[in-house]
Amino acid sequence: MKDRDLIFEKTRPGKKGYSLPELDVPQKENILPENLQRKNPAPLPEVAEGEVLRHYINLSQLNHSVDNGFYPLGSCTMKYNPKINEDVARLPGFAELHPYQSEDMVQGALKLMAELEKYLCEIGGMDRVTLQPAAGAHGELTGLMLMRAYHKHRGQDQRKKVIIPDSGHGTNPASVTMCGYDTVEIPSDDKGCMDLEALKEVLDDKVAGIMLTNPNTLGFYEENISEACRLVHEAGGLLYYDGANANAIMGYSRPGDMGFDILHFNLHKTFGTPHGGGGPGSGPVGVKEKLVPFLPTPMVEEEDGKYFFDYDRPQSIGRVRSFYGNFGVLVKAFTYIRMMGAKGLKQVSEDAVLNANYIMEKLSKSYYLKYHRNCMHEFVLSGKKQKDEHGVTTTDIVKNLLDHGIHPPTVYFPLIVEEAMMIEPTETESKETLDKFIEVMEKIAKMAEEDPEKLKGAPYTTPVRRLDEAGAARNPILKWEPEE
């Protein structure tokens, strides 16, 4: 009896799932003038505690998650989330701190933030880091605001163009627009890297900067990164590093050393904090010295062993959200870095890169690989061969993975690879798991030859099968409503 009813379909008058102490102050009437009172109570469900629990446990079992299966979702770094992180973030000394408590009561929290900032500076090769941004995309926006403030300060307001390679994440151009800038897209070369000639062509005194992911979304380290940095700087622009793929390079290469001026990290990707089904993330932004004055307020500072928030930052862009960042996530990332250490983080990148190359090489026999050379932590496989020869799309291929308990890769991205499947195994998967994945992928390739129709019907065993997305968009039902 798998229960899939909505909570609203379980409600019965008078049931309750909470208890509160009786009101212990004299009830005062007429506090609220009548026109400010709510007329009809919000029709929230009426359900007992045990029913609510069962509802959610049943829902949880409909999910695929890192803890129940392989999740090679490219560019998302779905690594294992250590359990101790969950425990320590719930310690009352962290979870029960109010952001308006005076600094002398939160010295531990401030110290943790200051230390985490130092670690991230070291890993990224940056001078200072703000922990305020709530997610990667939020970090991008913050970083671009810093870029804007920097140019404005130098009287270079005319710089409005931001260059993004065609392999860039969708958030990049969206962040550019939100910052009042214009995106200039440049093509990749035949090796899957940034085309330096194309870059040169768009560089002028209107360029504010460039946003790069390195390794890029094809999983390749930009070989000409130093030259690109030199060119952009020479043109008066800044370089922004999208840290989505930082899991590949820890201890091997630092964005600051490559020449980047601004970067964001995704703590929920690289530093093992859970993705939460789509947040909360955390997107700290690091900068080089020349951009430090513009960082959001407040920053954590230390003097004579006492930590404090510095609000006196006249050139700052201001705040990008309330308070200090997703503190609970910071606690988890801090713990992760302390448990890995320098050697451990380097091993993380080594295993992540080795795992990706291992799968890539094996699958290159049964699938088309547009760029066949060593990748870093991820690579982009293509379903082109299956599509051309058997009429089976990438969607069909990955929907079959679902029947094998495997989460599909990121699909149809980057846009420059036809029928793309972007595969990122991460370092927390064993060779045994990778071998099973390879076996399943080969089986699917074989099925594409032998029984393409069966393949097109997948998945067969999931809680629901293929859903009518077009119908959902044409006639949006975005909330439950009682039947008339």
Next chain:
Amino acid sequence: MNHQFLPNNEESRREMLESLGLSSIEELFGCCIPENVRFKGSLDLPKPLSELEARRLLTQIANVNKPVSQMVSFLGGGVADHYIPAAVDHILSRSEFYTAYTPYQAEVSQGTLQNIFEFQSLICMLTGMDVANASMYDGASALAEAVLMASSATRQDKIVISQTVNPQYRETVQTYADATGLEIVEIPHKDGQTDLDAMEKAIDDKTAAIAIQNPNFFGIIEDPFPISKLKEKGKKTLLISVVDPLSLGVIVPPGDYDCDIALGEGQPLGNPISFGGPHLGFFAAKENLIRRMPGRLIGQTKDVDGKRGFVMTLQTREQHIRRHRATSNICTNQALNALGAASYLNLMGKEGIQEVAQQCLQKANYLKDKIEALPGYSIPFNGPVFKEFAVKANRPFEEIQKVLVEKGFLPGIHLQPYYDGMDDWFLVCVTEKRTREEMDRFAAGLEGV
């Protein structure tokens, strides 16, 4: 090296390298990363800790802090210490929820999707609005996004915002506005409420939106009806209202006063205060604004067998499809925090949300009356309050703070940094967790300063 988070042993690594025709990992990195950008040293990080050592260290750091559970807290200002039913954290601890990602593959993400669909429905019920999204980063950035959305929906770039809106929210709006060139006009308060005459004067044809907060930052419940009327002064002007979700158990919801975008901080709904984050912003709007909304939207549909299911929908608004023409750059939301909020709302239910709101209202007004009667303290504003109120003292706030903290109280937020002329004013917040006995002792403590 072998590590508890790394499942490959040396043998597996060697086998994988061999299959690639390589003899060492160095060789692999050597053919990827150019020599001139290779990091040669070793990262300068503290030596790695075992789990036991890590737990010890983190416990030590946590113990340096003074959590509100060891005090009697009257701190609010957007984040407050409310009752969280025990079941909430048990739900959040299901790793099928917290170790999943954005539900890109709907067939194996129905848990996350159905929860967000229910969350959207619950927020609509609470606010009386037509449509709600899957959540935003927090209340402050939700307001900033609302302002951008209003600007693009009306093609106007002037925003009129009341100074009774949370100062941190206004700062955030200003940061976003600086980047996009929006004009922000702040309307002063009069007796702790939006100065309606000043607001009326500020609204013109170019006004994209009016933004208010209700209850406002001083805890006062403003009359939203005359403010909403002011929309007519503009051409297509929208009303944005920042609301405390718990207050909607007793206070008129935004859907009743022709509000166009309603949003707020969702922390009071079952989320621990956690030093200010992670929390969630909730975001709701009128139906005609659906396609302008930022963030994820989950819709109901059917699978090939006709079974009900849920999918991410109207994705052509979003960055991964629309790239630079997207309505926002937001990618993930705060899904786990929204799960906490939804489970809280389901546990509290129709009756609980009213009871908790009523308790906040009654207790805050009890303490307010009590403090008003104390010599040396006054209540400077007249309007009705929900769970917070401003207090004016005739002695330095620092002194009050020092004495009361020693007695185990967190007396409130000093208003001086945020508003001119409020040198020894502070904001007191009373949640349902406070008892009469605590409030009586607190009042006695104030008197004794």
